[in-house]
Amino acid sequence: MDLQYFFELTLSGLTRGSIYALIAIGYTMVYGIIELINFAHGEVYMIGAFTGLIVAGILGTMGFPLPAILVLAALVAMLYCAGYGYTIEKIAYKPLRQAGRLSPLISAIGMSLFLQNYVILVQTSDFVPFPSLIPEFAFLEPIAHIFGSSDFLIVVVSAVLMAGLTVFIKYTKIGKAMRATAQNRKMALLLGVDADRIISVTFIIGSALAAVGGVLIASHVGMVNFAIGFIAGIKAFTAAVLGGIGSLPGAMLGGLFLGLAESFGAGYISSDYEDVFAFSLLVIFLIFRPSGIMGKAKVEKV
Amino acid sequence: MLLTFPLVGVRFNPVENIIQWRWRNLALVGIGAFVLSALWRWALARREMVMVSAAGQSSFRQRSIWDNRTLRWSVGGGVVAGLVVVPWLVSTYQTNIFISFLLYVILGVGLNIVVGVAGLLFLGYAAFYAIGAYAYALLNHYLGWGFWAVLPLGGALAAVAGVLLAFPVLRLRGDYLAIVTLGFGEIVRLVLENWSSFTGGPSGISNIDRPGLFGQELSVAGTNIYIYYIVLAMTLLTLVVAERLKDSRVGRALQALREDEVACQAMGIDRVGVKLMAFGLGTAWAGFAGVIFAAKTTFINPASFTFFESAIILSIVVLGGMGSNWGVILGAAFLVLLPEYLRAFSEYRMILFAVAMVLMMVFRPQGMIPARSRQYPVEDAEREEGGR
Numbered sequence: 001m002d003l004q005y006f007f008e009l010t011l012s013g014l015t016r017g018s019i020y021a022l023i024a025i026g027y028t029m030v031y032g033i034i035e036l037i038n039f040a041h042g043e044v045y046m047i048g049a050f051t052g053l054i055v056a057g058i059l060g061t062m063g064f065p066l067p068a069i070l071v072l073a074a075l076v077a078m079l080y081c082a083g084y085g086y087t088i089e090k091i092a093y094k095p096l097r098q099a100g101r102l103s104p105l106i107s108a109i110g111m112s113l114f115l116q117n118y119v120i121l122v123q124t125s126d127f128v129p130f131p132s133l134i135p136e137f138a139f140l141e142p143i144a145h146i147f148g149s150s151d152f153l154i155v156v157v158s159a160v161l162m163a164g165l166t167v168f169i170k171y172t173k174i175g176k177a178m179r180a181t182a183q184n185r186k187m188a189l190l191l192g193v194d195a196d197r198i199i200s201v202t203f204i205i206g207s208a209l210a211a212v213g214g215v216l217i218a219s220h221v222g223m224v225n226f227a228i229g230f231i232a233g234i235k236a237f238t239a240a241v242l243g244g245i246g247s248l249p250g251a252m253l254g255g256l257f258l259g260l261a262e263s264f265g266a267g268y269i270s271s272d273y274e275d276v277f278a279f280s281l282l283v284i285f286l287i288f289r290p291s292g293i294m295g296k297a298k299v300e301k302v
Numbered sequence: 303m304l305l306t307f308p309l310v311g312v313r314f315n316p317v318e319n320i321i322q323w324r325w326r327n328l329a330l331v332g333i334g335a336f337v338l339s340a341l342w343r344w345a346l347a348r349r350e351m352v353m354v355s356a357a358g359q360s361s362f363r364q365r366s367i368w369d370n371r372t373l374r375w376s377v378g379g380g381v382v383a384g385l386v387v388v389p390w391l392v393s394t395y396q397t398n399i400f401i402s403f404l405l406y407v408i409l410g411v412g413l414n415i416v417v418g419v420a421g422l423l424f425l426g427y428a429a430f431y432a433i434g435a436y437a438y439a440l441l442n443h444y445l446g447w448g449f450w451a452v453l454p455l456g457g458a459l460a461a462v463a464g465v466l467l468a469f470p471v472l473r474l475r476g477d478y479l480a481i482v483t484l485g486f487g488e489i490v491r492l493v494l495e496n497w498s499s500f501t502g503g504p505s506g507i508s509n510i511d512r513p514g515l516f517g518q519e520l521s522v523a524g525t526n527i528y529i530y531y532i533v534l535a536m537t538l539l540t541l542v543v544a545e546r547l548k549d550s551r552v553g554r555a556l557q558a559l560r561e562d563e564v565a566c567q568a569m570g571i572d573r574v575g576v577k578l579m580a581f582g583l584g585t586a587w588a589g590f591a592g593v594i595f596a597a598k599t600t601f602i603n604p605a606s607f608t609f610f611e612s613a614i615i616l617s618i619v620v621l622g623g624m625g626s627n628w629g630v631i632l633g634a635a636f637l638v639l640l641p642e643y644l645r646a647f648s649e650y651r652m653i654l655f656a657v658a659m660v661l662m663m664v665f666r667p668q669g670m671i672p673a674r675s676r677q678y679p680v681e682d683a684e685r686e687e688g689g690r
Contacts, residue, residue, distance in 0.1 A: 106620055107663035109616070110656045110660040111656070113613055113659070118653060121653060234485065276489050279486070280489065283486065287471065
């Protein structure tokens with residue numbers, strides 16, 4: 001019995017962790033390249049969920065089959081969020097590239113507040129039920145009560161996306177340019193890398209991944225609301241820090257770690273303080289190992 | 303910007319979940335986006351031009367009318383005198399608005415010490431506000447302590463909490479600090495919400511005593527005016543302390559740290575000590591304001607201390623001008639008084655602030671009233687030397 005409980009917690013931790021990892025990738029990529037915490041990233045995730053909801057609503061009334069709705073909703077959400085990410089960067093961060101550290105951070109917070117209130121205005125401030133889009137898989141029948149098909153799909157989709165991203169960064173030309181920009185932007189510029197374009201691409205990819213996360217989790221939980229992005233954003237950031245900010249495998253690992261920690265914390269200690277665990281972990285990690293699990297300690301140069 | 307234009311036009315998604323097309327909105331948004339993007343490009347181009355022309359000019363500030371000391375004092379005195387008579391002229395409701403305005407001035411000035419003067423981005427300020435408020439509420443509820451006993455204690459508690467929080471995170475760079483303080487703010491709120499047996503949970507604590515005036519019973523309206531004077535006195539105290547602090551040894555050390563940490567260490571400034579002091583000094587005001595807030599409303603719950611609150615206080619500081627206390631007053635006036643008198647726009651209130659925050663950072667990072675560092679007139683010194 002106890003063992004089964006343990007497995008249940010592990011699996012639900014995995015599901016959560018994959019979502020955190022998907023969002024954390026956006027943070028970590030942006031941070032790696034322009035050293036900015038993109039506070040609006042959580043809001044992009046929320047907008048992804050809302051876009052998915054709208055698309056699913058339209059297609060649902062037109063009588064599409066369930067899997068097609070899911071795929072289309074996710075794709076449209078990805079497209080929209082990529083557009084949002086791109087626009088956010090152009091409006092709120094690009095003019096501030098030369099400014100100090102504080103200005104882009106404040107501008108990011110402003111952007112995040114703006115997007116939240118924008119959704120309140122054009123949609124609603126209430127919780128909106130999200131249709132369950134994920135079909136039941138027959139082969140998961142025996143363990144469906146602890147690991148449903150939505151959990152399965154979330155874990156698989158995130159794993160596939162992350163693997164794809166790793167390949168993309170490692171082997172394509174844009175990926176190479178991204179790594180170069182992250183290492184040394186001036187040098188990359190000198191060598192003919194269009195840094196502005198690379199930064200835009202980073203925002204686009206990060207936002208698209210967040211959108212997938214948004215659609216999947218919304219359909220898993222069955223509710224969306226304008227505020228989901230805020231908590232998810234902080235937690236994903238925590239995941240990015242846990243793994244070592246700026247490092248992709250770190251973000252994935254950090255996400256899983258955070259998901260498991262939260263799941264066990266909620267399962268064995270108290271579910272009231274679920275969110276407190278994440279924040280405490282964040283504070284503890286920042287104090288004792290700010291470079292994260294995978295990160296290397298950086299010596300600050302003068 | 304040309305590239306983003308189609309996106310801006312299309313990205314707005316005016317469809318409810320029950321399908322309800324809103325083509326009219328879409329068209330409006332499209333036109334609006336076109337006008338806005340044209341404006342945006344024009345403003346950006348103008349900014350570049352201003353930057354280029356400003357680079358050529360010397361940085362000497364023109365002597366303005368405000369340099370006249372007597373004039374400054376008399377205007378300041380006039381404003382204070384005006385504020386003193388306010389509660390006798392307007393209704394209780396208006397007095398209430400003024401109380402909350404002054405509370406936000408205290409909070410803004412306090413946060414300004416940390417964000418503006420020291421340049422440390424602090425996103426959990428509402429947590430310290432909550433600490434002050436709950437200190438009074440709990441001590442009053444369980445031990446029956448009075449307002450005046452708790453007022454200094456609340457400030458002290460908040461300051462101690464600020465120093466304790468700051469101690470481990472000060473080694474971190476600015477953006478980590480922002481996240482840690484944000485996390486801390488959420489932790490405080492969640493604990494207050496979940497520790498039902500002690501703090502009353504989400505329903506909060508009610509029936510908090512109003513402050514007493516030497517044991518006299520006051521009517522509700524009377525207490526209101528009384529609290530108004532307490533807040534006014536507190537605000538003046540805050541302003542005086544913050545203004546004096548800016549040019550003090552600690553204040554100048556903080557401003558230097560904001561500009562360049564490494565150089566400061568080389569000059570022998572105790573980096574950690576000075577920053578701790580900034581945190582303590584900044585959070586103490588939040589504690590005071592919290593105690594007053596609890597006494598004013600006689601009811602508090604965790605919902606008053608969300609991240610939203612921190613964001614409002616932060617935007618007061620940012621809009622007014624980081625590091626400038628007069629700017630904070632103006633910012634608080636904009637954010638608290640304007641929405642009260644423009645009820646019709648209350649829906650759009652927060653979205654406008656958010657837009658203002660972004661625009662402010664892009665086009666006028668120094669705020670409405672930029673901070674001025676103290677200047678020592680050079681030409682006088684030269685004249686003295688020449689005459690000798």
